[in-house]
Amino acid sequence: MVRGMVLTANLPQLQNLIKRDSDAYREEFLQQWAHYNSLREIFHINPDDKGQKFRELLTFIAQVSPCYPNDTRDFPQHLSALLLDHFTLLSPDLRLSIVQNLVMLRNKDVLSSIDLLKTLFPLLARARAAPLRALIRSTILSDLKTANAKTKNVRLNKAVQAMLFAMLERSMDSQVVGDKGKAKADAGPDGNSGGEALWAVLLTKELWKTGVWNDNKSVAIVALGCMHPNVKVQSASMHFFLGESDDKDDDESGDEGPDIKKLQHQRVIKKKTRSGDRKLDRAVKASKKKRKDKANATTANFPALQLINDPQTFGEKLYDKLQRHDKLYSLDHKILHMQLLSRVMGAHKLCVLGFYTYIVRYLTYHQLSVTLILVSLAQSVHDLTPPDALQPVLRKLAHEFVHPGVGPEVIAAGINAIREVCRRQPWAMEEDLLADLVAYRKSRDKGVLTASRGLLALYREVNPDLLKRRERGKDASMGVGAEKRALPYGHAPKATERIEGLELLEEHLKQLRAEEGSGAEDEDEEGDWKDWDVEDDSSSSDESSAGWIDVESDGEDIMVTDSEDEGEKPPPPPKEDKPEPGPSTLMTTKILTPADYAKIAELRAQDPSSTTTSAAASKKRKKGPLVASNDDDGFVSESEILGPRKKAKADYEERMASIAKGREGRERFGSLKGKKNKDTPSSSTNREKARNKPVMMILSSGAVKGKKKASLRDKQRKLRAHIDRAKKAYH
Numbered sequence: 001m002v003r004g005m006v007l008t009a010n011l012p013q014l015q016n017l018i019k020r021d022s023d024a025y026r027e028e029f030l031q032q033w034a035h036y037n038s039l040r041e042i043f044h045i046n047p048d049d050k051g052q053k054f055r056e057l058l059t060f061i062a063q064v065s066p067c068y069p070n071d072t073r074d075f076p077q078h079l080s081a082l083l084l085d086h087f088t089l090l091s092p093d094l095r096l097s098i099v100q101n102l103v104m105l106r107n108k109d110v111l112s113s114i115d116l117l118k119t120l121f122p123l124l125a126r127a128r129a130a131p132l133r134a135l136i137r138s139t140i141l142s143d144l145k146t147a148n149a150k151t152k153n154v155r156l157n158k159a160v161q162a163m164l165f166a167m168l169e170r171s172m173d174s175q176v177v178g179d180k181g182k183a184k185a186d187a188g189p190d191g192n193s194g195g196e197a198l199w200a201v202l203l204t205k206e207l208w209k210t211g212v213w214n215d216n217k218s219v220a221i222v223a224l225g226c227m228h229p230n231v232k233v234q235s236a237s238m239h240f241f242l243g244e245s246d247d248k249d250d251d252e253s254g255d256e257g258p259d260i261k262k263l264q265h266q267r268v269i270k271k272k273t274r275s276g277d278r279k280l281d282r283a284v285k286a287s288k289k290k291r292k293d294k295a296n297a298t299t300a301n302f303p304a305l306q307l308i309n310d311p312q313t314f315g316e317k318l319y320d321k322l323q324r325h326d327k328l329y330s331l332d333h334k335i336l337h338m339q340l341l342s343r344v345m346g347a348h349k350l351c352v353l354g355f356y357t358y359i360v361r362y363l364t365y366h367q368l369s370v371t372l373i374l375v376s377l378a379q380s381v382h383d384l385t386p387p388d389a390l391q392p393v394l395r396k397l398a399h400e401f402v403h404p405g406v407g408p409e410v411i412a413a414g415i416n417a418i419r420e421v422c423r424r425q426p427w428a429m430e431e432d433l434l435a436d437l438v439a440y441r442k443s444r445d446k447g448v449l450t451a452s453r454g455l456l457a458l459y460r461e462v463n464p465d466l467l468k469r470r471e472r473g474k475d476a477s478m479g480v481g482a483e484k485r486a487l488p489y490g491h492a493p494k495a496t497e498r499i500e501g502l503e504l505l506e507e508h509l510k511q512l513r514a515e516e517g518s519g520a521e522d523e524d525e526e527g528d529w530k531d532w533d534v535e536d537d538s539s540s541s542d543e544s545s546a547g548w549i550d551v552e553s554d555g556e557d558i559m560v561t562d563s564e565d566e567g568e569k570p571p572p573p574p575k576e577d578k579p580e581p582g583p584s585t586l587m588t589t590k591i592l593t594p595a596d597y598a599k600i601a602e603l604r605a606q607d608p609s610s611t612t613t614s615a616a617a618s619k620k621r622k623k624g625p626l627v628a629s630n631d632d633d634g635f636v637s638e639s640e641i642l643g644p645r646k647k648a649k650a651d652y653e654e655r656m657a658s659i660a661k662g663r664e665g666r667e668r669f670g671s672l673k674g675k676k677n678k679d680t681p682s683s684s685t686n687r688e689k690a691r692n693k694p695v696m697m698i699l700s701s702g703a704v705k706g707k708k709k710a711s712l713r714d715k716q717r718k719l720r721a722h723i724d725r726a727k728k729a730y731h
Contacts, residue, residue, distance in 0.1 A: 011032070011057070014028055014029075014032070014060070015063050018064045018067055019063075019067065022067035022068065026068070029064060029067075030071070032061070033061065035057065036058070036061055039057070040078065043082075043086075054094070055094055058079070058098065058101055059097065059101060062075070062079075062104055062105055063104070065110055066108050066110060072110075075105075076102065076110060076111045076115065079098050079101060079102055079105075079119075080102070080118075080119040083095065083098055083102075083119060084119065084122060084123075087126055092129045095127075095129075096129070096131060096132050096135065099120070099123075099135055100135070102116060103116070103135075103139050113143055113147060113156055114159050117143065117163065120139060120140055121140070121167065121199075122196075124137070124195075124196065124199040125195035125196040125198075137203070140203060141203070141206055141207070141210075144156070144157075144207060144212055145210065148212050157213065157215075157217075158217075161218065161221065164203065164204060165200075165224070167197055167200040168197045168200050168201075168224050168233075170197075171194060171197050171229070172224075172227070172228060172229065174194075174229045174230070176229040176325055176328060177229075177328070178231060178325060178327075178328030178329055179232075179328075180327075180328060180329060180330045194228065194229075194232055194233045197225065197233045198232055198233050198236060200221065201221070201222055201225040201236045201240070202236060204218050204221045204240075205222065205236070205240050208222075208240070214303075215605065216307040216309060219308060222237045222240045223237070223308055223309070223314060226238055226314075226318065226340070227317055227318075231333055234336075235336060238336050238337070238339075238340045239336075240301060241301050241305055241343065242301065242336075242339055242340060242343065260283060260284060263279070263280050264280065267280055302347065305343060305344060305347045305348075308344065308348075311344055311347075311348040312348070314344060315345055315352050316352060318337060318340065318344070319341060319355050319358070321337070322334065322337040322338070322341070323358055331368060331369065332369075335372050335373060338355075338359065338376040339379075341355060341376075341380065342376040342377070342378075342379040342380035343379060345379075345380040345382070346379045346380055346381070346382055349383075349384045351384065351385060351386070352380075353386070353389050356377075356380075356389050356390065356392075356393050359373065360393060360396050363377075363393070363396050363397055363401075365401050365406055365410045365414075370413075371413065371638045371641050371642060372638065374413065375636045375638060377417065377421065378420035378421055378424070378641075379635065381420075381424040381425050381428075382424055382425070383424065383425060383489075385424070385425050385428075386489070387425060387427040387428040387489060390421060390425055391428055393421070394418055394421065394428055394433065395430075395433065397414050397417055397418050398414065398436070400414070401413060401414020402415060402418075402437065402440070408447055409447060411443075411447075412445070412447035412448045412450070412451045412642070412643045413641050413642055413643070415437055415440065415448070415451035415452055415454075416451045416454070416642070417641055419451065419454050419455045419458060420636055420640065420641070422458060423458060426458075426486040427489050429466060434455075434459060434466050434467065435468065438455060438456045438467070438471060439452075441453050441456060446644055447643045447645055450643055450644055456471065460472060460475070460476050461476075461485070462485055463486055464476035464477075498583050498587070499592075499600070500600075501600040501601070501604040502600065504603040504604060504607055505586065505596060505603060508599065508603060
C-alpha cells in the first residue's frame with residue numbers, strides 16, 4: 001500500500017520503473033489507467049480543461065504505452081478525438097502536450113503515419129498559437145520526408161495528396177471577395193475560409209521544393225489552388241508556377257531577416273565592440289544576398305508548368321477568372337494572373353485569344369507596373385498565335401508609346417515590346433507601321449536608337465520584304481540567309497520524325513516478353529483497345545452508316561484500282577524507305593493503341609532522365625538567333641523591355657558609400673603631405689608654404705608692400721646678409 005501511494009504521487013519514478021520491468025509494475029499502471037479513464041469520462045460530461053495533473057497523466061501513459069500494447073491500443077484514438085472534437089475547449093498548453101504525445105507515439109510505431117496525418121491536417125487552420133502551428137507543420141513535413149527517404153512511399157503519398165485535395169475542395173464554392181479596397185482591409189486571418197486551403201498549397205510547395213514530391217498530382221493540387229476563390233490561396237499557388245517566393249502569404253517559410261537600420265542605430269548609441277561590428281557586417285551581407293536572390297528569382301518553374309494536366313482548359317479558366325473578377329482584384333493580383341497565364345500560353349503554345357483583347361486596356365504609358373504588363377504580353381506570344389489577333393495590340397502599343405509627346409524611355413520601352421512580340425510572331429507586323437518604327441533609328445537618345453536598330457535587324461533576318469529597299473541591308477538584298485527567314489503562319493520547319501518516350505515503351509515491352517514469354521504482346525493487342533472505343537455519334541439508322549458490309553463476289557475476283565483506265569495495270573508499290581538509325585522499331589512494326597500512349601506518358605513521368613533533360617532544356621537561355629525558335633522558353637525580363645538607359649543620378653546612400661570607399665586607408669584627420677617620403681613624418685614649415693604660394697595670393701600682402709617702401713639702407717643690409725649666407729653655403 002505504501003509503495004503504491006508513493007508511486008502514484010511520483011509519475012516520473014513510476015515511468016522509469018515500468019520501462020525497466022513492465023510486468024512487475026502492471027498493477028500500478030492499471031491504477032493510473034483507471035484514473036485516466038475516469039477523468040476522460042468526466043471530461044465528456046463536463047468539457048473543461050483538467051489542468052496540470054491531466055497533462056502529466058497523458059504524458060505518462062504515452063511514454064509507457066509500448067510496454068502494455070493490449071491495454072492502451074485505443075489510447076491514440078482517444079487523443080485524436082480529444083483534439084478534433086474539443087479543440088476550442090482545451091487550453092493552449094494542453095493542445096501542445098497532446099500533439100507532442102501523438103508525435104511520440106508515431107516515433108514509437110504505436111501510431112501509423114496516415115492516422116497521425118489525418119489528425120494533424122484539420123488542426124492547421126484552427127491552430128492560432130505559433131508554437132503549435134510550427135510543431136504541426138514540421139511534423140508533417142519531416143514524417144513525409146522520412147517515409148520517402150529511401151524509396152517513394154506511394155501509398156502514403158496518395159493518401160496525403162487525397163487529404164490535400166479535400167482541404168482545397170471544401171472551400172471552392174465560397175464567394176469571391178477580392179483584395180481591393182475595403183475587402184482587403186476587412187479580410188480576417190483565414191481570409192474567406194481559405195486557411196485550410198492555404199495550408200494545403202503551402203505544404204505542397206514545401207514538399208516540391210525539398211524534392212519529396214515531383215509528380216503531376218502535386219502540380220494538380222497547386223493548379224487547383226489557382227482557381228480557389230480566396231486571393232491568398234491564388235497568390236501562393238501562382239507564385240509556385242512563377243518560381244518566385246511569396247513572403248506575404250508564406251509567413252511560416254522564413255523571416256525577412258534582421259533590421260539593418262535598427263542595428264546601425266544600435267551601433268551609434270551603444271558601446272563600440274568588435275563583436276558588434278562583425279555582427280553588423282554579417283547582417284548587411286545577409287541582407288544584400290537576400291535582395292540579390294530575390295532580384296534574380298525570375299525564372300519560371302518550368303518542370304511544374306510542363307506537368308499541368310490539360311493546359312488549354314487551365315489557361316481558359318485562368319482568363320475567365322481574371323476577366324470575371326476584374327473589379328474585385330487589385331492591380332498587383334491582376335498582373336500576377338497575367339504573368340501566369342502568359343507563361344502557360346508560351347510554354348504550351350496555347351491560343352486564348354480573349355487575353356489580347358483584355359490586355360489592350362492596360363497598354364498605356366502612364367499605367368502602373370506597365371513593364372510587367374508588357375512582359376506578360378510578349379511571353380504569351382508564340383509561332384502559333386494568329387497574327388490577326390496581334391495586329392490591334394501592336395497598333396495600340398505604337399499609338400500609346402511611340403510618338404513625340406512622351407519621353408525617350410517610353411518610346412524605347414514601346415519599340416522593345418513590339419520587337420519581343422514580333423520576334424515570336426513576325427507576321428503580326430504591318431509594312432507602314434514597321435517603316436515608322438524603323439525611322440527612330442536616327443534618334444539622339446541611345447535607348448530609342450538601340451530599340452529601333454534591334455527591330456530593323458530582326459526584320460532584316462526574318463522578313464526583309466516588309467522593309468524598304470534601302471533598309472534591307474546587303475545580305476537580304478543578295479538573298480543571303482534565306483533559310484533563316486520566318487516560315488508562313490502555321491507551317492512547321494520539319495515533319496514529326498519520332499514519338500517522345502517511344503523507346504521507353506519498347507524497353508517495357510522487351511521486359512514483358514522476357515518475363516511472360518513471346519506472344520504475350522499479340523494476345524493482349526485486342527485488350528488494349530478495350531474501353532477506348534468511341535461510340536458513333538451519328539443518328540442515322542442506315543445500314544451503310546452502321547459499319548462495313550461484306551460483299552460476295554459470285555466466284556469472281558474483284559480487282560480494285562485507283563486508275564481511271566481499266567486497261568492500265570496498278571502502279572507498283574512504293575519502295576520502302578530504310579529507317580534511319582536511332583528511331584524505335586515500334587514506329588514501323590506496331591500500331592500504337594490508346595493504352596500504349598497512356599503507358600508512354602506513365603513511363604515518361606517515372607523516368608528521371610527524361611524529366612531532367614526536358615527541364616534542363618527548358619531552363620536553358622538561348623542567346624543566338626534573333627527570331628524565336630521552337631525550343632525557346634519565351635522568357636522575357638523587364639530589362640529587355642526597358643533597354644539600355646542612362647546612368648541615373650546617385651542617391652544619398654550611393655554618394656556616401658562612394659565617399660567612404662575613397663577614405664579607405666587614410667587617417668581620420670590631417671593631410672598626408674610631407675609624411676610620405678620622410679624618415680620622421682612631419683608637415684611642411686610656414687616658410688615652405690609661403691614659398692609655394694601662388695603670386696596672385698601674395699601681391700597684396702604686407703611683406704610685398706613693405707619691400708616696395710623699404711629705404712636704401714634696408715635694401716643694402718638685406719643684400720649683404722644674402723651675400724654672406726651664400727658665401728657660407730659655398731665654402
